[in-house]
Amino acid sequence: MRLLRRTFFAGTNFNCHQQTFNYKASATARANVTLFGFEASAFYAEAQYGRTSGLPLDNVLRLDVFGKNVYRKNLSAMDCSPHTYTLAHKEPGFSVDHTLWVGPIPVTFTASSDLDLTVTWGWGACDTDLSANIWIRPSATLTFSGTASLDLLVIKATTELSGSFNTALQPKLEVAGSECSVGMQVDLDRNPPDAASWKAYYEKRRCKFLMFDCHLEEAGTKTFWSWNEPAENEVLFNETIAIKR
Numbered sequence: 001m002r003l004l005r006r007t008f009f010a011g012t013n014f015n016c017h018q019q020t021f022n023y024k025a026s027a028t029a030r031a032n033v034t035l036f037g038f039e040a041s042a043f044y045a046e047a048q049y050g051r052t053s054g055l056p057l058d059n060v061l062r063l064d065v066f067g068k069n070v071y072r073k074n075l076s077a078m079d080c081s082p083h084t085y086t087l088a089h090k091e092p093g094f095s096v097d098h099t100l101w102v103g104p105i106p107v108t109f110t111a112s113s114d115l116d117l118t119v120t121w122g123w124g125a126c127d128t129d130l131s132a133n134i135w136i137r138p139s140a141t142l143t144f145s146g147t148a149s150l151d152l153l154v155i156k157a158t159t160e161l162s163g164s165f166n167t168a169l170q171p172k173l174e175v176a177g178s179e180c181s182v183g184m185q186v187d188l189d190r191n192p193p194d195a196a197s198w199k200a201y202y203e204k205r206r207c208k209f210l211m212f213d214c215h216l217e218e219a220g221t222k223t224f225w226s227w228n229e230p231a232e233n234e235v236l237f238n239e240t241i242a243i244k245r
Helices: none
Strands: 001-011 023-035 040-051 060-065 068-074 081-104 105-126 132-151 156-167 165-178 181-190 192-209 212-229 230-241
Touching: 023 081, 023 105, 023 132, 023 165, 040 081, 040 105, 060 105, 060 165, 068 081, 068 165, 081 165, 081 192, 105 156, 156 212
Parallel strands: none
Antiparallel strands: 001 023, 023 040, 040 060, 060 068, 081 105, 105 132, 132 156, 132 165, 156 192, 165 181, 181 230, 192 212
16 A cells, blocks of 8 residues: 655745746655555655745755655755756565465465655846745655465465555646746656555365375455556646736
8 A cells, every 4th residue: 555645835925026936836746655564765855946035945855765765855046947847766674474364274475665755946036126936756666475385285265465556646836926926737648557466365175085196276266455546647637826916
């Protein structure tokens, strides 16, 4: 399972034609993963830029993966031109042991999570027209897997866990001081589709003649859960707000 959160903010004061025009644009994206009671932060990505009283704020790009900082860049000098930066990162997550009953047999298996992440940041700012724009696009494939079997000569139990999640949201923010406006847009991109399942089954050994001519036959199956979301691409939110003068 995973929980995705995105936040975005764009704001200004009302003196949009003043050199001390205050503004800030920021966007964050994060994914928390919970697997059999164990929870961890898969990634946290951040982008922000702004000024107050003519001075820059803590303008930064940042990426943390499973609690470890893997990228940080301070946005100090701005030259009124657009910039982008893309970072690809793979990281093994965590593993957890879980015991369940498959039919009459307790089976303990180790499930693990892995992250294949690409984050693209876009930013630009220009003090001459008091404008700033910033966006962030995380494209993460978070996979779960786990399998185990137990063979007790007369009965065999197996459990399997698999999942792949690919949903990405892209917040875009723009503050235009010369136009006295703030614009916001959020795009949804899910391709390929998200899917996951956890199932178990057990087999019993059948013999035609005592211990001869034996083979395993399916005796029971169970799907604990399965889930899928279709591929999708759409604009979730788009609005431009005028700053009252």
